Amino acid sequence: MAKAKPVKLGWSSEEVENITHALNDLLVNYSVHYQKLRNYHWNVKGSDFFDLHIEFEQQYKEAQDHIDDIAERIRVFSKTPVSTMGEYLEQSEIKETTSQLSSEIMVRELIADYTILLGYMFAVIEIASAQHDAGTEEMVKVFIHQIEKHHWMLSAFLAK
């Protein structure tokens, strides 16, 4: 009979460092993206107002849930999630914009953000799967599925 895979009940300090570092990178980027969604929800103007105002709200509510899950997953490993606005702005690859953008530029910004977020999510999955961290993998796989859908919908919005 084949030997059963060992059950993962704990991680080495190196494994903890690897996964929480990747989760914090995702967290800082997601946090800046979240505030951009709120910015655009409040400040979008023009004939797309009603559609985008509602869509951005749905997306920031989902982002808020994902951010909370990521931070709490870091706490599961007894590490500290990056938690201040200053650190988010300093460490994030996703950058803030002004509020005075056309609706089309707002949507382009968000599509670019989602591409960046997916990159950080894939990085988390790669580390989690190498370390048999099924809990983190499962959590982020759900995010990926949802983010890919937003990416598609926003891209379809721009299609002529």
Ligand SMILES: [Fe+2]
């Ligand atoms: Fe609102």
